[in-house]
Amino acid sequence: MRVLVLGGGYAGLALTRRLEDRLPPDVELLLVDDTGEHLVLHELHRAIRRPSIVEAISIPLADVTYRADVRTGTVAEIDADERVVTLADGEQLEYDIGAVCLGAETADYGIPGVEEHGTPLKTVADAETIREEFLDVLERSGDRVVIGGAGLSGIQVAGELAALAREQLGDTDDGPELCLLEQKTSVAPGFDAEFQDAIENALRESGVDIRTESVVAGASEDAVELAAGERIECDQFVWTGGITGRTALDGERPVVRKTLRLADRTFVLGDAARVVDAEGRRVPASAQAAVREAAVVAESMVRLVEHDRRAAELFVPRPEPFRFDSPGWVVSVGDDAVAQIGPAVLTGRAAVAAKATTGASYLGSVGAVGRAVDLVYEELGPPPSE
Template sequence: MRVVVLGGGYAGLVTTRTLEGTLPSAVDLTLVDETGDHLIQHELHRAIRRPEFVDRISLPLTDLLDRATVREATVASVDREDRSVRLADGDAVDYDVVVVALGAGTDYRDVPGVAEHALPLKRLPHASRIRREFRGVLDAGGGRAVVAGAGLSGVQTAGELAQFARDEGVAGHVEVVLLEAEDRVVPGFPEEFRAAVREELDRLDVAVRTGTRVTAAGADAVEMAGESVDSADAGTLPHGLLVWTGGVRGPDALDGRRREVDGTLALDERTFVVGDAARVRDGSGAVVPPSAQAAVRASETAANNVAEAVEALRAGREPAFETWTFETPGWLVSVGDGAVAQLGPRTFTGPTANLIKSAVGVTYLADHGSLADALAVLREEVEAERDLLDAVRERVGEE
């Protein structure tokens, strides 16, 4: 019997690691991933300003897994009827149970010119190109960078660019503009969190335009509509760099659609979808936001239900799946060298928020990556916080 996990991001890695400890040894476990590396996606924006961070946030999957076979390949499609995964190179991988954790792509929302002229931020090459093109703006002595979409990714990208300009001493000559179609930044998040994020953006002099949507994009300007557009700018905003973080779509292997699943994460008794590839309505009936936090938290239920599916198939009975309900302790976002953290009803900024965000990243790396990477990130981010470093050492048992 074979279980196949598609995608080595947060959901795919955590699901596979859990299955390594729960599936019977006779069950073959295979992880298929396009790059063969696990990317710490929520830290990707840091590579825009600090390319040395790349080695800290990209980890070989073979170093993170014990018994699972890692196959480096691009998934073209999933045939649920034949129970076969078609690969871009023409090969196929048959399965008895499959977990689709291929993440999400960038939704350009069919806005003319955006796919051709805007840069997404999903992979390491994207961060490198954003850095290269923004460096061109800096070297030109001035200009404008536009980030479209003020969700968590857009806020972090705009903050990183603004901080980059400050670090280079040219902040007064380079404008970073953050556009958002809704009437507030990070829409859908608690009001106090949103207000703190806006204050951090203002601190970095990011020009925020809410209620503004991009209607077209060219090589050196975007066309806009909305409440912030008036006759003074005629709806045209010149730019030297355009980054698009305005939406997510399903993976190409699922025809660009995020599959809708309930809290069992099951499309059928042999197919599970987890992470950003899924649009999850959890056990409470709420739609779960696409985020790294949600992907990690859903993965335990996905793994448990895969193990139950395997056991049911072997026993010739109907499976009894458990249902997941998303519960979050809070939210975190970086804004340049600053951060905003919400834990329960309290919102933190400044050094406390940076410490919380670094601690969360270290915990993830220590649990799912390596101790060396965890401690390296911690030393770089909060070198003065020796008490936290000691706590991490104690957690993972380092002598």
């Protein structure tokens, strides 16, 4: 029997580690990922200003798994009904029970010029590009950098660029204008108003110009065009405007409900899907949602394995229903942070500590304890000497 997990991101790694602990030893567990590395994506923005953090947040999957067979390969096609996966090199993998955890791509929505001129933030190479282009802008005394999309990723990019400018130029007004565009009426759309307000205040204090209700209609080498007709000249354009499905899923993020089933014995979770939970609530695409979904899917997959091994059992077990209940949210704004824990919104040192603790706790949960310590040092500095 083969259990197959596609993708080694938050959902895929969390699911694999749970299955390693619970599957019988004679069940093959195969994890396929296009890079063979697990990237702690919610800390990737830090690499724009602190390239050394990559060592803490990019982890070989073989280092954090112990019985899964880790295969490096790009998934080209998935036949969830027939339970066959085709890799880019033509190899076909059959499976008995599978999970699609391929994450998502940055969406350009077909806006002219965005794919060509807007740098996303999905990979280490993206972070390196953003850093190099911004340092070039500073060296040339450029006038403006535009960040399209004020979700959590765009907010964190804007905060890092503002902090990097201060580090390079000092506390002067000589740096380029940082313009953060958002098509909705506020930053961090979909979150509580108090959380949004605290983020906006932190961004403005960092010198970021926030422009809401600004819909990007096009981009060129030196400008961003808005739907209202305005042309915003810029020296650099970063695009974090949304996500779309992977090619293996025909560019779609399929809608799945509480069972997270794509087909009878194939599940889909994490950013690869648009999830509606057992209470009918839309689940935000996020690391914490992916990890929680993995726990539920692992239970469903283990039940199916146990059922198959008891051939006389007539009734196929029902998948475990997924309910999402977030303990809170935290976002970095340069050296500052904003956290929402329950109804309370925190800023300053308490929020920064919450951000560092969240990242370190996650790394510890996947067995990367040494990297967790490194991450805390990067975020908070070493502990004070006695």
